[in-house]
Amino acid sequence: MAREFVIRVPASSANIGPGFDVLGIGLNLYLTINVKIDAEQFGEESKKDPFNCLISYEGEGADEVPFQSDKNFLTQTALYVLRVNSVRTFPLGTRILVHNDVPLGRGLGSSGTAVVGGVLLANAIGGFGFSKQRCLDYCLMIERHPDNITASMMGGFVGSFLRDLSKSESERVHQPLENILSPKKGETSTDAPSNLGTHVKYHMSEKIKCVAIIPQFEVSTNKSRSVLPSSYSREDIVFNLQRLAVLTSAVGAENLDPALIYSAMQDRLHQPYRKVLIPGLSEVITKFTPENHPGLLGICLSGAGPTILCLATKNFNQIASDVIEIFRKKNVICKWRLLEPAYEGATVEEISKL
Ligand SMILES: Nc1ncnc2c1ncn2[C@@H]1O[C@H](COP(=O)(O)OP(=O)(O)O)[C@@H](O)[C@H]1O
């Protein structure tokens, strides 16, 4: 039996303003995975891979990612979900062609798209029929902050949190990633507890566009998390909470108020600490205001950086060129993209099943 389907996963911008590890927007820049399963056509060739999966790959990351299915982050994720549901390999004759428009290590959620794509791939291959909510549980076993994953899976502008875990659930979830993705021979990985993440979608005015200025260097999320403190002062936490409450409603207003949104986009929980990794960040987030750049609503670090996200209603070109100029003076070259929220989130489209 031959089968073909396509998975599309939107990129994300996480940590919007004061929403560190909480807020994210799905963006219309995609990781696309074309899957063909045909034992007659690719059966013999697929046996070259230890788990029967031929991977070809084009676009962002093509010269970086491994092509063996138990080494590639996307297929490792799929193998984890298959394994804990009693399926040991991909079906004989599995061929996947990845087309990736999401740059790696830039704070646009590439790891989140790979994890979401991998979980949806396993769900489709195994015919498990898991809901997106259940798929999120598997994602959260691998990527442990919910903001980017939830935005990519569910789409739109989302807020999310992780529920409190019992001691035994916590032991299941907080394991070294290798135990989950590459268990030793004879050992198995643990299944995901249910309902790990909870989310809501906020209304965001359709007038708001997302200008992403993407510096041409990578900052891994692990490194960018390592510079954060392990505790914060009450003042700083309250500073962010106050703004978070205002921002989530202010972006949905019919008459957008740039001064309100701009001040509600300030953060004290991650940006101040990540400046050491991103030359120019400090200047960019203090110098750009709605007064000197009409149309700008707010500016922040996207995800763990180094990408800068500007929410704006007009003058996109001017805003982007001026941010790029600040980075250029620090010898950092940037690209930029005008993006829109991806409201639908991740999709799986069955093309043919014979
Ligand atoms: N399409 C992909 N296929 C395989 N692995 C990927 C893919 N996209 C991202 N990754 C993995 O995720 C890493 C980047 O993740 P991370 O440091 O969290 O940055 P980002 O901000 O882009 O999410 C890459 O180095 C790679 O290991």
Ligand SMILES: N[C@@H](CCOP(=O)(O)O)C(=O)O
């Ligand atoms: N809240 C996380 C978000 C990471 O997003 P990414 O796009 O950099 O993967 C963090 O700030 O560490």
